[in-house]
Amino acid sequence: MKKLLKKIGIVAMLAAVTALGLTGCGGSSGDEDVIKVGLVQLVEHTSLDQIRESIIDRLEEEGYVDGENISIDYQNAQNEQSNLQTICQGFVADDVDVIIAITTPATQAAMNVTDEIPIVFSAVTDPIASEVVSDLENPGGNVTGTSDIVSAEQIMGLAEEITPGYETIGALYNSSETNSVAVVEDLKEYAAANGLEVEEAAVTNASEIQQAAQSLAQKCDIVFSPTDNTVASSIATANQVFIEAGVPFYVGADSMVKDGALATYGINYQVLGQETADMVIEIINGADPAEMPVRTMEDMEVYINSQTAADMGIDIPQAVLDRATDLAKEDL
Numbered sequence: 001m002k003k004l005l006k007k008i009g010i011v012a013m014l015a016a017v018t019a020l021g022l023t024g025c026g027g028s029s030g031d032e033d034v035i036k037v038g039l040v041q042l043v044e045h046t047s048l049d050q051i052r053e054s055i056i057d058r059l060e061e062e063g064y065v066d067g068e069n070i071s072i073d074y075q076n077a078q079n080e081q082s083n084l085q086t087i088c089q090g091f092v093a094d095d096v097d098v099i100i101a102i103t104t105p106a107t108q109a110a111m112n113v114t115d116e117i118p119i120v121f122s123a124v125t126d127p128i129a130s131e132v133v134s135d136l137e138n139p140g141g142n143v144t145g146t147s148d149i150v151s152a153e154q155i156m157g158l159a160e161e162i163t164p165g166y167e168t169i170g171a172l173y174n175s176s177e178t179n180s181v182a183v184v185e186d187l188k189e190y191a192a193a194n195g196l197e198v199e200e201a202a203v204t205n206a207s208e209i210q211q212a213a214q215s216l217a218q219k220c221d222i223v224f225s226p227t228d229n230t231v232a233s234s235i236a237t238a239n240q241v242f243i244e245a246g247v248p249f250y251v252g253a254d255s256m257v258k259d260g261a262l263a264t265y266g267i268n269y270q271v272l273g274q275e276t277a278d279m280v281i282e283i284i285n286g287a288d289p290a291e292m293p294v295r296t297m298e299d300m301e302v303y304i305n306s307q308t309a310a311d312m313g314i315d316i317p318q319a320v321l322d323r324a325t326d327l328a329k330e331d332l
């Protein structure tokens with residue numbers, strides 16, 4: 001933080017920097033003026049790639065061009081906890097000015113290595129339940145960012161409109177992703193209040209998805225996956241099982257519908273990426289993450305995949321079609 005302020009030469013901070021006995025910033029030149037950003041992404045899947053591109057595009061639009069006045073060190077952890085740790089330790093060793101962490105596990109890993117360097121998280125489902133911040137309005141530390149929380153209850157309401165009368169809901173997710181656990185808890189509360197059953201199939205890595213999906217397909221009327229990174233990164237496997245078994249698959253994110261799941265009521269990740277970038281820019285310009293409220297996304301939309309519906313012989317009611325974006329026909 002101190003170093004970042006020094007680089008951008010905020011006059012008001014000069015006194016404080018000097019008082020701490022650091023060298024002045026007047027004469028710095030060349031690479032010293034380039035803002036260093038560490039960008040860590042948990043894994044590759046459609047949504048996270050979209051978020052990353054949206055962040056980088058917005059930074060560029062606002063005049064922060066990678067390789068010119070900003071240097072973005074993008075690292076992907078391939079869904080391995082040990083990689084996350086190595087990547088984040090590397091950012092600290094490189095003394096980056098700000099870390100952008102895409103996903104909950106990436107944010108948790110970054111928080112484990114620094115409480116000094118500002119961390120701007122992107123798409124953390126439930127920042128409170130995941131212990132990323134304790135107060136959304138006043139984060140208080142070096143960590144703030146954007147949340148992509150969605151409501152299991154609203155998605156189940158949409159499921160009731162499209163495929164009414166279901167009684168048993170399968171929950172497919174990775175139990176080590178706290179982002180997913182939080183939403184599955186909500187799902188269980190909703191089910192209990194409405195006399196429905198939840199059957200859980202918790203995986204620990206992508207190789208278990210096929211079998212977990214098959215077992216749920218035998219027991220459940222519908223299946224739900226929250227914004228789970230492990231499921232999202234192997235979504236084709238899950239879709240194939242559920243389409244063949246004739247079990248409607250509802251999900252937490254538009255990208256998963258684009259990739260073949262039936263429907264969601266979700267947020268716009270392009271906008272989420274832009275807002276993440278805006279927060280990064282504020283911090284580059286001297287804002288204190290401690291005082292920057294976590295941003296949640298307001299504009300929710302119904303997303304459907306008409307191709308999947310057709311493959312399964314499901315007729316999507318006109319009332320849903322009227323307000324839905326059909327991702328079999330449109331891009332994200």
Ligand code: TRP
Nearest residue numbers: 047103104124125179227228253
């Ligand atoms: N919300 C997820 C997390 O907190 C990250 C995420 C963003 C995601 N978009 C997604 C996961 C789409 C699955 C599908 O880690």
